[in-house]
Every structure is written in structure tokens, then in C-alpha cells.
Amino acid sequence: MLKTSEKSNARVLVIDDDPLFRNLMVSFLRREYIVSVASDGSEGFYKALEYPPDIAIVDVQMDVWAGLQTLKAFRSHPMLTHTKMIMLTSDASKETVIAAIQNGANDYIIKTSFSKTEFLDKVRKY
Numbered sequence: 001m002l003k004t005s006e007k008s009n010a011r012v013l014v015i016d017d018d019p020l021f022r023n024l025m026v027s028f029l030r031r032e033y034i035v036s037v038a039s040d041g042s043e044g045f046y047k048a049l050e051y052p053p054d055i056a057i058v059d060v061q062m063d064v065w066a067g068l069q070t071l072k073a074f075r076s077h078p079m080l081t082h083t084k085m086i087m088l089t090s091d092a093s094k095e096t097v098i099a100a101i102q103n104g105a106n107d108y109i110i111k112t113s114f115s116k117t118e119f120l121d122k123v124r125k126y
Contacts (some may be wrong), residue, residue: 009034012123013053015070015081016088017062021111025057028116029123032104041065055126058108060096068103068109075104085125093105 012033016022024039031033036051038044041058042065048056056074060067067087074080087100087108100108107122 009057009064010035011051011053013038013048013051013056014045015039015041015056015062015067017064018059021059021088025119030074030114033123041067041070041073045077045080048074048083049077052079055084055123056085057123058084058087058089060087060100068099071103071105078112086092086122086126 010027010033012035013037014025014029014035016021016025017039019039022039026035026037033096036047036053038047040062044056044058045065058067058070058094071085071087074083076083084106085104087105088111089096089108092110092112097108108126109122
């Protein structure tokens with residue numbers, strides 16, 4: 001686990017097409033991390049290639065590039081294979097969670113039961 005001083009330099013990329021939810025996550029993260037944002041998976045992937053994040057938080061259900069497509073793109077690119085991936089989903093079905101884990105997600109957060117404490121605990125874990 002990183003010490004607080006090391007974490008302050010960690011890069012977190014938030015990829016979510018919901019501007020309100022995206023801004024909420026950024027407000028929670030910006031005190032401890034260098035945060036960048038993208039509104040879809042494609043934009044997030046190309047931002048990650050330019051500034052590789054330590055952690056990417058990716059919404060599963062997005063237009064353009066969905067979260068699982070984004071996850072697969074990160075996992076197949078040599079520069080991004082080590083990025084920790086936390087998936088966000090409103091779909092709490094076992095199939096969605098299993099698909100995320102099978103495709104290389106490190107963790108997931110269910111949006112409908114989102115809490116600031118759980119969110120920050122999961123991010124800090126990586």
C-alpha cells in the first residue's frame with residue numbers, strides 16, 4: 001500500500017458519461033490524487049495513453065465505448081495493462097460483475113448503493 005505522500009502523486013482517471021456523477025467522484029478524489037476525466041471510454045483510453053493513470057474508474061454503461069470495451073482496451077495495451085481498474089455499474093446483476101472481473105477489473109462499485117466512504121476505501125486500496 002502506498003503511503004499518503006506517495007498517493008498524492010497517484011493519477012486517477014474517471015471515465016463516466018454522467019457529468020453529475022463524474023463531478024461527484026472528482027470532488028471526492030481531488031484532495032488525494034491527480035485526477036483527470038473523460039466522458040466516454042474512447043476519450044478515456046486516449047487520455048490514458050497520453051497520461052497513464054495508476055487507477056481508472058470506469059462506468060460500465062456508456063454510449064460510444066461501453067465500460068467492458070474500455071476495460072478490454074486497457075488490458076490489451078502494453079502501457080495500460082498494469083492500471084488498476086474499478087468498474088462502476090448500476091446493474092448489480094451477477095453476470096455484469098462476473099464479466100467485469102473476468103475481463104480484468106480489479107474491483108467494482110454498484111452505483112445504486114454508492115457511498116463516499118466505500119468509494120474512497122476501494123480507491124485507496126490500490
